[in-house]
Amino acid sequence: MxxxxxxxxxxxxxxxxxxxxxxxxxxxxxxxxxxxxxxxxxxxxxxxxxxxxxxxxxxxxxxxxxxxxxxxxxxxxxxxxxxxxxxxxxxxxxxxxxxxxxxxxxxxxxxxxxxxxxxxxxxxxxxxxxxxxxxxxxxxxxxxxxxxxxxxxxxxxxxxxxxxxxxxxxxxxxxxxxxxxxxxxxxxxxxxxxxxxxxxxxxxxxxxxxxxxxxxxxxxxxxxxxxxADLQAAGRQMNGGPASSVYLMGVIGVSREYPDMQGLRDLLNDQGRQAEQVLSGRCIEEGAIAYPFRQLGDFTIVPNPLDDPRVQKFFAELKLGAAAPTAPVYLYHAVYDEGMPFAAAQQLARDWCAGGSKVWFQAEQVAEHLSLSVTETPAVLKFFADRFAGLPAPTNC
CATH class of the missing domain: 3.40.50.1820 (Alpha/Beta hydrolase fold, catalytic domain)
Structure with a gap:
């Protein structure tokens, strides 16, 4: 809230x-x-x-x-x-x-x-x-x-x-x-x-x-x-939910950075092209309420664009975890996060651990996406203070 x-x-x-x-x-x-x-x-x-x-x-x-x-x-x-x-x-x-x-x-x-x-x-x-x-x-x-x-x-x-x-x-x-x-x-x-x-x-x-x-x-x-951590997994979870418009904004934003993705606009129908025009000049406050509870298929000529091989190949390249940080990491996520998939965050922790990172993965049972941004702040600040003080970094890899 x-x-x-x-x-x-x-x-x-x-x-x-x-x-x-x-x-x-x-x-x-x-x-x-x-x-x-x-x-x-x-x-x-x-x-x-x-x-x-x-x-x-x-x-x-x-x-x-x-x-x-x-x-x-x-x-x-x-x-x-x-x-x-x-x-x-x-x-x-x-x-x-x-x-x-x-x-x-x-x-x-x-x-x-x-x-x-x-x-x-x-x-x-x-x-x-x-x-x-x-x-x-x-x-x-x-x-x-x-x-x-x-x-x-x-x-x-x-x-x-x-x-x-x-x-x-x-x-x-x-x-x-x-x-x-x-x-x-x-x-x-x-x-x-x-x-x-x-x-x-x-x-x-x-x-x-x-x-x-x-x-x-x-x-x-x-x-x-x-x-x-995984934009494709996030799309599947946010599809048809209250944050569906936010995900649509992310797809538009990524397409600006990757010319190869421009071809994926061929999948847009008339509603999709209109949505792109509507969202392109908006910040999160206005954009989030533009198209809530909508299916991605409402905006494309295929029923589920996330199943398109071109989309899958592209989003695979955008996943976090291909390289490991050398600095200690405090990664925290709500188990019941309604927007960002918990399983994708878990996998990111595993990938970074496998690459040699010192990761503490904090899974919060009593939280959701918005509340966790506030409730975990004291733990983050303690993690920072301890690292700046030179204390050994904890890990549950």
Missing amino acids: RMRTGTRLALLTLWFSAIGLQPMTAGADPLPEPTADAFYDAPAGFATAAPGTVFRTRPVALTFYGIPTPITATQALFRTADSHDAPVTAVTTVIPSSTPRPGHPVISYQIAIDGLAAQCNPSYRLRIGTEGDLRVLVMLLQQGYGVVVTDHQGPRNAYGAGKMSGRATLDGIRAAESLPDTGFDGVRTPVAMWGYSGGALATGWAAQLQPSYAPELNVKAVAAGGTP
Whole structure:
């Protein structure tokens, strides 16, 4: 269940007070959307820069449901790579803690963007005040962690494209570590990565890509919950349910990143093509209510597109688990998760364990997808604190 806006504001005010800050008064001018904001434009010659290179920065103030906060962050436009190694740019939002822990540890928090438009990205939503996960960031800052939040879906807003999200996450950390006046210690900075649901997709891909793509990063811990480890299995579980529209958005997002998938659009019927147009400019709040309780076959010329060999081959390439993280992992999942299949998360834990990862797989009996994102937070924070303290990582592989 989502908290009412008034409750959110009251809680945030308490959090600010706990860290010695007071909410500021409103009165800022409207902000341009990212598509109309030159800060997001890739500079000439960016393709020759190394991944993680910062091209421009700006200070920004963060707001929460109409109330400006005292939190000032730095946003950085940096170079990364898409799923096919082509150079692209992305933006990360970096918030050092005003009361840092020893060693200035950083948590890269991957928000579940789950949208198909530029205005869905946290770099924009944190500024206009519509990002509910700001309360998580405040909690991390209060505990002495620096925070990095990256627009991990890339310039095509490719919701569901795990490799793109993983690379952007890692390059966002690289960019953050290179910024001055943060207190971070460059590549020696101790880092943890955390995400839930769509944010866990980015986190999981970043974790398994890191040993080969960004081996210099000092990643101490990874936590991922409600993970969409197998997009095909997720489709079977979400098909016809309340989140069927969310899955349809993911299919559209992935198709933007993989040209080979464009041919699968031949399977769309008139309803499918209309749904693609309707959803393409929407964020999760509007998109989720567009086509609930619908069968995927309602949108295609075949009764069950997930049984099509082309679809099966494609989604097999998008499964998590082909490579193993070297950082310790806390993987948590609700046994009765109504959206993301528990069995797929179990298999991911097995695959990572088989590859040599130290994984603690936490199966929660009394939870579902939304509630687990809140109830497991204390365990995640303890896992991070213990890893930053150098304690041995637990494993139930």
